[in-house]
Amino acid sequence: MSSVTAPAQSGVVGKFSNYLDERTSISGAVKEFGRKVFPDHWSFLLGEVALYSFVIILLSGSFLTFFFQASMTPVHYEGSYVPLKGIEMSAAMASTLDISFDIRGGLLMRQVHHWAALLFVASIGLHMLRVFFTGAFRKPRELNWSIGFVLFVLAMAEGFTGYSLPDDLLSGNGLRIIDGMVLGLPVVGTWITFLLFGGEFPGNDIVGRLYSLHILLLPAFVLIFIVLHLMFVIIHKHTQYPGPGKTEENVVGFPVLPVYAAKAGGFFFLVFGVVALIAATVTINPIWNYGPYDPSPVSAGTQPDWYIGFADGALRLMPPHLETYWFGYTWSWNIIIPVLVLVLFLAAAFAYPFVEAWVTGDKREHHLLDRPRNAPVRTAIGAAGVTFYAVLWAAASSDIIATHFKVTMEGVINTLQILLIIGPIIAFMVTKRIALALQKKDREILLHGFETGRIVRLPGGEFIEVHQQLDAYDRWQLVSYNDNAPIMLRPNPKGKITGGMRMRASLSRFFFEDRIAPVTENEYKLALEHSHH
Amino acid sequence: MRKNMSDNKAQRRRGRRGPIASVALILVGLVATGGAYAAFSSASANAAVDLTSPAVIEEGQKLFAANCATCHGQQAQGTENGPSLIGVGSAAVDFQVGTGRMPMQMSGPQAEQKPVQFTDEQTQALAAYVASLAPGPSIPTASQLEGGNVSNGGELFRINCAMCHNVAGAGGALTEGKYAPELTGVAAVHVYEAMLTGPQNMPVFNDLNLTPEEKKDIISYLSYIEENPSAGGIQLSNLGPVSEGLFLWIFGLGAIVALTVWITAKSN
């Protein structure tokens, strides 16, 4: 059978399309995806910001690799920056200075790269918060949450390896801290640092090794996980906020071609433009101030980039003297505890969707998002997590908080130590109360209408404010949410109640015992009749 | 001059915290780069007063008795409230009084920099009186403050000073509410005197530790970085990754979130 048919279209475009399709069957893809619908909401663009920053990082990073030398070979700097002339430093540092001071546009590209890196991690964080607080991680998207989580960790690893490459004083002290942290790990610490640094700290190898990770291995993984992540977005279709006309079975929005392509495509240029604008006007990582790495000096206010701050803060908040000698070995609790805290915190974030799925036992697919108020306990858990992270983060700048608010650094650290424990608890309770109060307010508005501000005087002389009922669309907005109630503890088919069942029941009570059910039609009718009396 | 300088500085600092998305900020960036040349000035030692003249010393003694003796004692021998000043030299007096740290208004974690209380002549007279009590480090001359080796100064600065004052001289925290002050805008002569005398909790860097030549190098380095603001643009107070992170979250992500709202809002 011959499949050759006459070109569907004449003209250059038609001929070219035909040429392409006969070799790629691309028309199928266009048919499948060209009119795929994407819902429109500002918070759905945060993941795109992350994707676009990654593209910006790839572009600017490739430019930088043409000039950067990932070598710790000592050289005497002879470039343009006067205060470092004649100083001995590594080739990595010298070439970074050359990029900054001797290559046109080099400093701009360095700053684009670094600002975009900060934006990359920040937008991933914000995107994760959006997904968490709207419950977008529920079935069928749990695995995509895991993939996204891996991307978050990879992004931090990319950031840290990049931060260390110029071999300046700041990044060198950062590596020194990593070295000290790993050394403190039980059993394997000493050997891991020895292998990582190719001998003693700082050694001669670390920059080259981090460079292969930074430009080869890690970006490859990031790319693979981005592809997986986006593939699942296509398979699942995007979630949408609840509203009139929106159901679990449909997606309401704009088609990829042309509107979404214009908006999302335009947004890439906007993100790039904002990064370029910041890079043109604001200094980032002025390595010429820090000077080359030398184990003796250090600068006041030595901090990592923001996304490593929570780890640095965890180290800072440990009280003194936490070290023991057991069985002839040294147990550095001042390292082990913060590392455990961080690992557990990240593990909790990773596992949350699976835990919630287990507790609810809900096997339905959820494509309609929750408004945060309609899942009070989840929202409260999120707020507690954010508070915990924020306290660790603030702790990483304890010295700068002290000088800028004219308080003592000891006071700042002691306060944060207390806040780290009680802050999340307070945040949990307050957030849960606020969410429940907002739900009550929604009920109130639904049942009794909203205040119009119009005061009328009744024939009897009484003044009342006229309340107006919502229209059907606004009403739907307030009643269409997922309602959950705790599970009843009932024996399984074997007539037994297992420990797991008990735990699940008590967790489901923890989640759903304070519950405000959506208004039903009958309730609404009753309220209406009541108000007409 | 000093007043002028701090005004100029305050103006730049406000500019840094302005909204980035606006064009105004670019203008501020331009002002910061260009204008900073004008901002720097190194007040040099005032050599007009002869510190050994008995008349000057006598005037200094009177000023001392009226303003300093309550804490430091009538003969500058020190009391419970203030250390002995015998042997601290004219450099210490010129630094403490010339930067407004002395006379102290109240006790706190450390003596704060305040508006200067005395005229130059009065400060010199006080210095002359204290110097006459016992030999000590003396006020450096103008030739000790200029023309040093910038890159050597940078290296010495990083090793001896940056741990407290930050690599860019932006200052930093010490224990119990004390801090190492910012060095931008500090007159070269005062930097020199501080190294020489080790005011308050700052260690002493005598001439056998950092030679006069090396001190000059350090001062030249500080003037260089002050005269040549960052090639990258607004410096965010030189506080490093903390201010960069805050800037990115507030202005970078702020601008981008504003854009996402605009993109998804219905056109009207």
Added chain:
Amino acid sequence: MAKNENGTADIVPAGSAEVTGTGVVSPDAFTNPGLPPHRPRITDLDPKAAKRAERVVYWLFYISIAASVFAVYAYMFFPIEPENIHSVRMNTLYLGLGIAFSLLAIGIAAVHWGKAVMADKEAIDYRHPVRGTEETRARAVEIFRESDEESGFSRRTLIRNGLIGALIAFPLPAIALFRGLAPMDQDPNNLLKHTMWKKGTRLTRDPQGTPIKASELTIGSAFQVIPEGLVDLPEHEMLDEKAKAAVLLVRLKKEDLNWTSAERESWSYDGIVAYSKICTHVGCPVALYEQQTHHLLCPCHQSQFDIANECAVIFGPAARPLPQLPITVDAEGYLVATSDFTEPVGPSFWERSK
């Protein structure tokens, strides 16, 4: 017991609890009113506004072209001059502004085009369950069953277990290869426990390497110190050694120093003491010395050490005092070490107390 704040809805989950779990679906819930009526935009109603929007879009594209051209112009006419930082500033600024405005103009134009000019028609896609259809799933199971049958994967257990074993064993050589990341003939434990200091090594200034006489330290002085001979080492060895051997040398009034033993006191010389600068927490240089309080502060994690009390930890995450370097003076009056540190310097490690 579960509270229900409004009392009417069911406490026990309705519908099939197998599927909904804790989810409650009220039989009496509101029904979805469907999409609200379409609201036209100004550009749909007013042809003038539509025209204006169109103009804005193409003008923005023209502005973008101009900005790109400006960026190239800036590249050529704001060159970098050697040793002129201001020229770097101008090059970065104008090139960056040109690029930024060219990108922003494209972005604003495209988005505005999409929002105001393109057809404003909401579209609806229908979802299908993510799981495959029953038929597909049955076929998939069938395929696995058939291939198991044909290969004998679960029947021929010796083959299968052999495969699993081989797959576990084959990456082992890769792990062994990692040993080569660090020199084969060295033991990190040995390296971490020794520094360059030994009996008679002079204390010298960092970075000059000049020896220091005891008489050169006045009370309140702080010297950054490296061992004699360090500056003559090849660069990378020098950094490795400096990372362990850096010392802070200070002089206090003798009566301000408290000692736990006469032996410890003998490690000082006339109020002059030398302590390792490498923090016992994670290794930052602890060099912030307050001469009046005699406190040492680490700028990385705010550990504080009290020099007056053998560098005991008084605040922050560090666990151990900074190690002291025993010193004395030689015949010429120069400060020298009387031995290496008596304990490993820097951060703790597993085998430290061995």
